[in-house]
Structure formats: structure tokens, C-alpha cells
Amino acid sequence: MxxxxxxxxxxxxxxxxxxxxxxxxxxxxxxxxxxxxxxxKFSVGGHDWRLLFKPDWYIEKKANGFNxxxxxxxxxxxxxxxxxxxxxxxxxLDQGTGPSLSLLKLVSREFDANKESKIALCEIKQQVFExxxxxxxxxxxxxxxxTVMKASLxxxxxxFPRIEVPPSDIAEQFGKLLETKVGVDVTFSVxxxxxxxxxxxxxxxxxxxxAEFYGPxxxxxxxxxxxxxxxxxxFRALLHFIYNDSLPLFxxxxxxxxxxxxxHLLVAADRYNMERLKLMCQSILCESLHVQxxxxxxxxxxxxxxxxxxxxxxxxxxxxxxxxxxAATPGYKSLKRTCPSxxxxxxxxxxxxxxx
Numbered sequence: 470m471x472x473x474x475x476x477x478x479x480x481x482x483x484x485x486x487x488x489x490x491x492x493x494x495x496x497x498x499x500x501x502x503x504x505x506x507x508x509x510k511f512s513v514g515g516h517d518w519r520l521l522f523k524p525d526w527y528i529e530k531k532a533n534g535f536n537x538x539x540x541x542x543x544x545x546x547x548x549x550x551x552x553x554x555x556x557x558x559x560x561x562l563d564q565g566t567g568p569s570l571s572l573l574k575l576v577s578r579e580f581d582a583n584k585e586s587k588i589a590l591c592e593i594k595q596q597v598f599e600x601x602x603x604x605x606x607x608x609x610x611x612x613x614x615x616t617v618m619k620a621s622l623x624x625x626x627x628x629f630p631r632i633e634v635p636p637s638d639i640a641e642q643f644g645k646l647l648e649t650k651v652g653v654d655v656t657f658s659v660x661x662x663x664x665x666x667x668x669x670x671x672x673x674x675x676x677x678x679x680a681e682f683y684g685p686x687x688x689x690x691x692x693x694x695x696x697x698x699x700x701x702x703x704f705r706a707l708l709h710f711i712y713n714d715s716l717p718l719f720x721x722x723x724x725x726x727x728x729x730x731x732x733h734l735l736v737a738a739d740r741y742n743m744e745r746l747k748l749m750c751q752s753i754l755c756e757s758l759h760v761q762x763x764x765x766x767x768x769x770x771x772x773x774x775x776x777x778x779x780x781x782x783x784x785x786x787x788x789x790x791x792x793x794x795x796a797a798t799p800g801y802k803s804l805k806r807t808c809p810s811x812x813x814x815x816x817x818x819x820x821x822x823x824x825x
Contacts, residue, residue, distance in 0.1 A: 542559055768808050
């Protein structure tokens with residue numbers, strides 16, 4: 470059975486970039502409360518971005534009289550009519566050897582340069598920035614990691630590599646073995662016509678030949694083997710099937726002669742216990758049933774234990790309502806003499822259908 474196997478691949482395309490924003494003179498910036506600090510633009514994923522920082526974003530008045538100052542850090546998308554799907558992480562770098570502090574971590578979201586969604590902000594208590602571990606020599610460093618999701622890629626469907634194995638040609642090879650007669654070791658005489666063959670091949674295909682050549686009752690040195698009751702053309706067709714596992718073409722036979730050949734082959738198949746050939750002959754005869762020959766075919770089926778063919782003949786008669794026409798044929802009259810039980814069975818089934 471042909472097996473088609475193909476493959477395509479979906480891959481999510483992304484580009485990641487990291488930008489470090491150093492802010493020197495932090496203490497001086499605190500006095501400029503209205504000052505918004507912007508980084509230079511940087512590109513990630515085909516888009517331009519900037520970082521922003523404002524140390525005194527707003528002052529939160531507390532009930533206890535102490536005020537809390539919040540700073541803000543953010544990232545925004547530059548340009549017009551620009552959109553980007555991206556994830557962002559903002560970190561405050563430790564100036565010593567400790568771990569950085571994550572200020573903002575966003576999973577993938579859309580940045581639209583024409584809308585408020587162009588920016589991502591986070592508010593941080595000012596005292597966090599002023600911790601000595603992050604503020605050293607009056608300098609802060611903000612690290613921004615941007616991952617931009619780009620158009621996904623689906624590869625074109627490709628076929629898996631295949632190595633074609635040709636169909637078996639063993640029947641053709643055995644057929645050539647019969648034609649060339651290389652290594653033949655047995656001869657049959659069929660009504661004066663000699664046929665040569667290979668004992669091992671015949672024995673492998675027929676239990677009868679196997680017993681004849683290699684069984685306990687085999688006869689040594691009796692050649693040629695005389696075959697009775699089989700026509701030379703039928704025996705030739707039998708050998709063809711043994712070696713090729715198929716029937717000859719029979720192109721030179723008319724319809725009636727072809728049917729007669731198949732009947733004789735069925736008899737030979739039964740004689741040599743070749744069930745596949747026997748079933749093939751039954752199938753051909755079943756396909757070609759007609760009023761004039763159905764009784765003859767039914768008698769043949771009964772004699773050679775072809776129950777399926779016999780049932781098909783009776784079914785043909787009953788379904789076509791042709792019992793009267795069949796009864797008038799010479800074949801049916803012969804059937805009544807040689808196989809009366811089969812004729813009675815056909816009549817009974819036909820009668821039951823007519824009454825129904």
C-alpha cells in the first residue's frame with residue numbers, strides 16, 4: 470500500500486536585544502524634579518525604542534507626616550503607525566557582585582505607537598534606587614531586555630525521502646525458470662506430449678506432487694511420469710499457474726472454449742489439491758453463469774466439492790426465475806441422472822421462492 474509521508478514546520482520567529490542605560494550624576498537629577506531622562510534610541514526586532522527615567526515622579530503624603538517619593542522607569546515604542554508584539558524586562562543592575570533587581574517584567578503584549586499602549590511604566594520607591602548596592606559613584610544602570618515577536622514562519626510541505634521498492638517479481642522469475650528449462654529434473658507425458666519441470670517447485674505448490682516426489686510411496690526411476698485424463702493444453706496451463714501464480718491469457722480461445730478450459734483446470738486443481746487455482750476457476754465460472762451451462766457447472770461443482778460454486782448456481786437459477794428454462798437443457802437432464810440430490814435441492818429452493 471502506498472504511504473505518503475510529508476512534513477512542514479512552524480517556527481516562532483523572535484529577536485531579543487539588551488540595552489544598558491547609565492544615569493550619571495543621580496544626586497543632581499533629584500533637584501530637577503521636572504526633568505524626564507530619556508535614553509538614546511536603540512533598535513530591536515526592526516523597531517526603535519527609548520527608555521525613560523524620572524527620579525521624582527510624584528510625592529505621596531503620609532498620615533504620619535512623612536512623605537514617600539516614587540520614581541518611574543519605562544520603555545516606549547518610537548515612530549508613527551507602528552506596532553510591535555514584545556515582552557519586556559527592566560532591571561536595576563547591582564554595582565557590586567550581587568543579583569540585579571527586576572523592576573518590571575511583562576509577558577508578550579502589543580505596543581502601538583499611536584496609542585497609550587506605546588509605553589510600559591513601573592513605579593519604584595525612590596529609596597530603592599538610593600540603596601548603596603545599586604547607586605555607586607552617583608551612578609545608576611538600568612538594563613532593558615526586549616524580545617520582539619516577529620512573523621511566524623511555516624515552511625513549505627516537503628516529502629520525506631523514500632526509497633521505492635518494486636513489486637515482487639518472484640512469479641516472473643519462476644516463469645522464466647519454466648521457459649528456459651534450466652535445472653529441470655522431471656518429465657511428464659500427457660497424451661504423447663512431454664513436459665519438463667522442477668520437482669521442488671511442483672512439490673512446494675501442490676501437496677499431491679510433494680507426496681509423489683518425496684513421500685513414502687514415491688516411485689524411483691519411473692520417467693517419464695504418465696498423466697492420464699488431462700489434456701496437454703490443460704496441463705500446460707496448470708504448469709503455468711504453478712510457476713507464475715496466474716492463468717495464461719488464453720487469447721486464442723472463444724468464449725465457449727474458454728469456459729471449457731476453466732472447467733478442465735478446476736478438475737486438475739482438485740486433483741492436485743491446489744486450492745487457490747480451484748477458487749480462481751470457481752470465480753471465473755461464477756461470473757459467466759447462464760441458463761445453458763448452469764446445470765453442467767452445478768454438476769461439476771458437486772463432483773469436486775466446490776460448495777460456493779454450487780450455491781452460486783442455485784442462487785442464479787432462483788434469482789433469475791429461470792428454473793423452467795434450465796430444466797429444458799441437456800445439462801440439467803444429465804444432472805438429474807448423475808447428481809439427483811443437487812437437482813432436487815435446486816428445485817426445492819426455487820419452489821420456496823416462488824411460494825414466497
